[in-house]
Amino acid sequence: MSREKSAAAGRDKTALDKGTPAEGSMTGMPTVSVAESTVAQREAKEHTNGLGSSPDGRLVPDSRPVVELKATLDAHRGERHIVAIQNFPDPDAIASALAHQMIASNFNITVDIVYDGFISHQENLALVQLLQIELLHYDPTIDLSQYQASIFIDNQGTTTTLTSKLREAGVKPLVIVDHHERQGLIEAVFTDIRKVGATATIYAEYLRDAFPLEKSNPQHVRLATALMHAIRTETNGMIRARESDFQSAGYLSQFIDPTLLNEILNVKRSKRAIDIINLALEKRIVRDNYSIAGVGYVRYEDRDAIPQAADFLLTEENIHTAVVYGIITKEGEREVIIGSLRTSKVTLNPDQFLKSALGRDTAGHYYGGGKHEAGGFEIPIGFLSGTYDEDFMRSKWKIYDAMVKRKLLEKIGVIENQPTTSALRPPSVLPERPEE
Structure with missing residues (x-):
């Protein structure tokens, strides 16, 4: 060298x-x-x-x-x-x-x-x-x-x-x-x-x-x-x-x-976030210290108001767990149910609670999950996705609202006396078709 x-x-x-x-x-x-x-x-x-x-x-x-x-x-x-x-x-x-x-x-x-x-x-x-x-x-x-x-x-x-x-x-x-x-x-x-x-x-x-x-x-x-x-x-x-x-x-x-x-x-909440929080307060049901609220259709841009609403519901006296959810909509995008869970109950594991309550999709993936004291879930709407007339949209929300509430209430162990969507139950006897 x-x-x-x-x-x-x-x-x-x-x-x-x-x-x-x-x-x-x-x-x-x-x-x-x-x-x-x-x-x-x-x-x-x-x-x-x-x-x-x-x-x-x-x-x-x-x-x-x-x-x-x-x-x-x-x-x-x-x-x-x-x-x-x-x-x-x-x-x-x-x-x-x-x-x-x-x-x-x-x-x-x-x-x-x-x-x-x-x-x-x-x-x-x-x-x-x-x-x-x-x-x-x-x-x-x-x-x-x-x-x-x-x-x-x-x-x-x-x-x-x-x-x-x-x-x-x-x-x-x-x-x-x-x-x-x-x-x-x-x-x-x-x-x-x-x-x-x-x-x-x-x-x-x-x-x-x-x-x-x-x-x-x-x-x-x-x-x-x-x-x-x-x-x-x-x-x-x-x-x-x-x-x-x-x-x-x-x-x-x-x-x-x-x-x-x-x-x-110190930044202030938007008017849309305040409106969704107010709707969650209006629509909430309280069972065994759980507060559950479906807020209907939520614009894609306002999705972050859902966890804010869950945080707010948790501040109510005698409430240890709050769940807020809605259908997220955006033109040209798939519709999904988005939900947030907040809890102050030390013995409640949000990850286990949501996975057990909501289950998995066909690929084996859980719809929900979480961490200590907080969780979230996302459920695709699937076949019923899309914007149609007002009556259809109202009926679609009632169906999904009832399904989510039922799964959460079953997990809690609460048996409801009446189905949430009793108005949507099909008649026991269908009317006969007129003869030709």
């Missing part, structure tokens, strides 16, 4: 040992060195047999998920990924997706955050606008094959219609990070599903352990503010927070912008 080549090799080795940043890395977050990512990849590949150092010097298994995440992203350095969030993104999904995007930038990975639905909740709109978060609304003209991998954050493919589209385009799941119960619909190379208050809690932990934020970086301040809002929202203002949520919130508190957070929290 020539002296020049030998010297160059020595410089490269010295740079690697010192953790010199890789060329082409993005500056949105502190850069992970080639040396660090190489070590992380080796540790993650030996995830079950790998050893780390304990405080007393003993070798113990290193099971930190962030080590495996770093290795996974490093193995896909320089690619283009799509983060698929639920059709109606909430603060947890939006903030966590933003965190993933910034973490991935350390590995020169370009990330697009995409949703196939609508953002209608006032706080969510304020979050996106005030913090300048770039989200892409799915359009059929988007070529999904441009992505080398898909990332599912705050969902496991069950609450986004992008799942099937990505599968058809041949884009395989790489990462799943979520805090809901396991759904089993898709599998990814890296999966981190935990029983914590928010997915944002998990991403704040990643940042704290491996990608530290900087107060002087405006991008980091916006991210910390978004994650803090997400944790607060998912834990009902920290009332339902667990130790891990408090730890993550404590870390984020060093970097947030209180003024921006206050603006997001």
